[in-house]
Ligand code: UD1
């Protein structure tokens with residue numbers, strides 16, 4: 001058997017996952033921000049399989065949608081009559097004409113890695129085995145299929161928890177559910193499976209026993225139990241989240257990212273972070289967030305689907321979602337960049353500033369207490385403390401356009417739609433209702449008056465009233 005043998009991957013993902021007590025299909029539950037089934041697809045991405053078939057059933061449409069982008073085909077298993085029955089669905093819907101090795105994976109075993117799959121394939125091909133599978137030894141085997149071996153240590157069969165004898169239940173070597181089988185054995189053998197077990201299902205695991213009965217070569221390859229832990233309950237999900245979090249943080253550290261407090265960093269699976277970036281305590285980086293090199297994230301930050309370029313400093317307590325920040329910018333403390341905030345290089349956004357659906361040009365500053373929504377702001381402009389873009393009139397949103405080198409005085413309201421030209425100067429406390437031409441001063445005449453000695457009289461009038 002050569003390494004040129006064609007490879008097909010089958011991922012079983014049709015089950016409901018009764019033990020999750022959920023309205024959602026089990027494989028759609030998220031781990032590290034990514035649906036379980038996508039972890040499995042990700043682990044075999046690099047194997048360059050000729051075909052990848054996901055067996056769907058429960059919430060088939062939603063599962064198919066989650067698998068988009070991996071080049072997988074789908075086989076519908078209308079009724080879930082067991083893992084062997086699911087493999088039949090893949091065969092009948094997609095693989096009938098396929099010849100080669102079939103790797104079968106379960107959609108609820110998400111931490112499997114590509115090197116382990118390569119090891120299994122290597123063992124399978126080097127030994128010329130008909131069936132090869134991973135096995136692992138766990139302290140608490142409850143729920144797993146047990147690997148039953150004979151006196152000489154040769155694999156005999158796999159027995160499920162509920163079908164196992166007392167003695168078999170004591171076995172700690174278990175079946176993680178990851179197999180490689182020659183198609184010419186697998187496809188006809190699936191038709192020989194019988195539901196003679198406690199659940200009345202067709203068990204894929206019986207394919208292993210049938211190969212042994214026929215004296216065909218069966219190989220096993222050991223694997224670290226943490227890597228093949230399956231998810232059957234919410235508690236399993238939480239336990240694996242913990243494991244995955246450590247794995248992901250470690251991976252970023254190995255790639256040159258500093259974590260000041262690795263235990264409190266929450267980095268989801270699809271996040272990228274450049275080298276020499278420092279991540280402080282209590283930082284959550286979620287979704288498809290991308291962070292550049294040499295950035296500093298002080299702490300208490302929440303980022304989701306954000307694009308952060310190189311040399312950006314995120315001070316403490318910032319929230320960024322679906323936004324982008326160009327190189328050298330400084331954000332925070334206490335800033336909120338909402339969807340559509342697009343910040344140029346060397347921008348400063350500071351304390352209690354909220355930005356939504358707005359473009360901000362290079363070197364512009366909004367350092368204190370501002371709301372910038374639906375605005376286009378040029379470069380080298382200063383947005384004073386307390387500036388508000390009044391973008392909503394109760395019916396529709398309107399845009400504010402501000403040019404380059406503009407000075408917006410503190411506590412100004414810009415009533416959209418409104419345009420403020422380059423080099424304009426809006427005086428402190430101005431309500432701007434009409435466009436300001438380039439280079440002009442805009443102000444609202446407000447009398448600035450004094451009444452000398454007024455306080456004393458006021459206090460006396462008050463005191464009299466109280467008495
Ligand atoms: C299975 C194995 C068990 C192994 C364990 C590892 C069998 C008979 N048992 O048990 O030996 O130790 O996984 O996690 O294979 N599925 C379908 N269609 C079905 C049934 C299941 O697509 O009709 C899918 C599920 O969506 C799931 C996977 O197959 O992703 C495993 O099914 P599950 O019911 O969780 O099997 P276990 O009881 O855990």
Ligand code: CA
Pocket residue numbers: 108230231232
């Ligand atoms: Ca399972």
